[in-house]
Amino acid sequence: MICRPSCLLLLLPLALIFLDFILISSLAKPTPVTSLNVLTYGAKPDGSKDSTKAFLAAWEVACASPNPTTIIVPKGRFMVRNLVFQGTKCTNAPIFFRIAGLIIAPEDYNVIASSPQWILFKRVTNVSIYGGVLDAQGSSLWKCKNNAGNKCPIGAKTLLFSDSNNISIYGLTSINSQKFHIVIDQSNNVKIDGVKVSADANSPNTDGIHIGNSHSVNITNSRIGTGDDCISIGPGSTYVSIQGIQCGPGHGISIGSLGRSEDEQGVENVMVSNVDFTSTDNGVRIKTWGKDSKSFVRNIVFQHINMKMVKNPIIIDQHYCLDKPCPKTESGVEISNVRYEDIQGTSNTEVAVMLNCSKEKPCTDIVMGNVNLVFQMVNGSAQASCNNANGLANDVVVPFTPCLKRDMLLT
Numbered sequence: 288m289i290c291r292p293s294c295l296l297l298l299l300p301l302a303l304i305f306l307d308f309i310l311i312s313s314l315a316k317p318t319p320v321t322s323l324n325v326l327t328y329g330a331k332p333d334g335s336k337d338s339t340k341a342f343l344a345a346w347e348v349a350c351a352s353p354n355p356t357t358i359i360v361p362k363g364r365f366m367v368r369n370l371v372f373q374g375t376k377c378t379n380a381p382i383f384f385r386i387a388g389l390i391i392a393p394e395d396y397n398v399i400a401s402s403p404q405w406i407l408f409k410r411v412t413n414v415s416i417y418g419g420v421l422d423a424q425g426s427s428l429w430k431c432k433n434n435a436g437n438k439c440p441i442g443a444k445t446l447l448f449s450d451s452n453n454i455s456i457y458g459l460t461s462i463n464s465q466k467f468h469i470v471i472d473q474s475n476n477v478k479i480d481g482v483k484v485s486a487d488a489n490s491p492n493t494d495g496i497h498i499g500n501s502h503s504v505n506i507t508n509s510r511i512g513t514g515d516d517c518i519s520i521g522p523g524s525t526y527v528s529i530q531g532i533q534c535g536p537g538h539g540i541s542i543g544s545l546g547r548s549e550d551e552q553g554v555e556n557v558m559v560s561n562v563d564f565t566s567t568d569n570g571v572r573i574k575t576w577g578k579d580s581k582s583f584v585r586n587i588v589f590q591h592i593n594m595k596m597v598k599n600p601i602i603i604d605q606h607y608c609l610d611k612p613c614p615k616t617e618s619g620v621e622i623s624n625v626r627y628e629d630i631q632g633t634s635n636t637e638v639a640v641m642l643n644c645s646k647e648k649p650c651t652d653i654v655m656g657n658v659n660l661v662f663q664m665v666n667g668s669a670q671a672s673c674n675n676a677n678g679l680a681n682d683v684v685v686p687f688t689p690c691l692k693r694d695m696l697l698t
Contacts, residue, residue: 321356322356322357323348325338325360328342350373350374354380364388364389366391369398373410374412375409381415382415385417386416391424394427400441405423405444406445408448408454411452412451413453415454416455418457419458421446423443425442425464425486426490433491441466442492443466445467445469454471456477460484461482461484461495468484468513469495469496470499472501473499476502477503479506480506481509484517486512493513494518494519495517495537496511497519498519499522499524501523504527504528506518507531507532509533514537516540516541519541520541522545522553527554527558530562534564534565537567537568539567540572542554542584544575545580545620546575551580553582553584560592561592564592568598569602570600575622578618582619588626589626592631597632597635600639601660604641605618605622606645618647619648623652625652627654627656633661634661638671639660639670641671641672642672649677650676653678653691657683658684658685669686679694
């Protein structure tokens with residue numbers, strides 16, 4: 288039978304319907320997302336009964352799932368001891384923690400202080416945390432440390448991601464950590480946004496966020512107030528972006544300390560932007576040990592920063608040492624290509640800019656532009672101190688920093 292043109296016109300709609308059916312059938316169906324509620328596994332929201340096993344049981348199910356899984360922590364107070372979320376046997380399908388309640392540590396600080404961290408994610412991939420509060424109840428340990436010193440345990444970090452990839456932390460609150468609040472170690476592609484970190488100004492070693500040996504870490508839109516650094520960047524960290532931070536109280540944002548061991552890795556490609564410092568001990572700081580070192584700090588940008596009553600708004604300290612006596616005074620860490628741009632505000636001390644670099648490895652390519660820092664005293668003029676540093680002063684730089692040459696193109 289020969290199909291004439293009129294016949295083809297009749298068959299065309301049927302052919303199109305058949306093609307649509309084939310196309311729709313070939314499209315991948317949306318991957319289902321499994322939801323697991325920790326209550327189902329025996330967690331109790333009363334703040335007193337131990338929910339550790341329930342959290343780990345939910346993790347085991349999520350870890351083994353080939354599909355994305357959400358672990359739900361509903362409203363309430365969930366007491367847990369030390370948690371280790373191990374990822375070596377996981378399928379690496381995305382796992383989402385959605386936390387509406389509080390996760391609290393036992394009142395006895397010795398319970399979690401027996402481990403270096405309270406909550407550990409180890410060798411995990413594609414893990415996200417949304418919301419919630421982590422309360423390590425560390426105030427009694429702070430009191431012990433401030434009164435009894437070495438007789439107290441070191442304490443546990445609140446949250447540690449180690450040897451992990453593709454990590455996201457959104458809207459999490461961490462309070463009263465025994466030691467560091469959030470630690471990113473040997474991890475890649477990490478996003479931290481909208482977190483709140485809080486500990487008393489006299490709480491020792493309670494860094495807000497610490498980054499070490501990690502690559503591509505972005506921290507944004509967060510409020511941090513602690514007894515130590517708001518954010519600290521340790522050895523081996525590269526491509527770190529910090530933006531939109533409110534810091535205070537605390538010790539500011541620090542690169543370092545670096546160079547404690549001779550073969551320690553360096554830090555490079557760091558940008559700190561749009562930060563407000565209020566009543567902090569330091570603003571933007573680079574600190575290195577006064578020891579022989581092969582380490583380095585390079586390609587660093589500090590920009591669009593406001594200082595309010597900050598003791599040391601801009602500081603490089605290459606003579607950092609806690610050992611008694613110090614084995615040496617000069618640092619071998621090489622600091623180069625550091626830019627300070629659009630930094631304004633008030634200093635709580637007369638010396639607002641301190642570049643205290645090493646005689647053995649002087650700081651090079653230090654560039655400042657549009658810097659205006661004044662002493663907090665009424666009409667007080669701030670000062671700058673320079674040792675073993677050189678570079679350029681672009682545009683306005685107040686206070687006058689004698690080791691920086693004026694850019695001749697601007698004169």
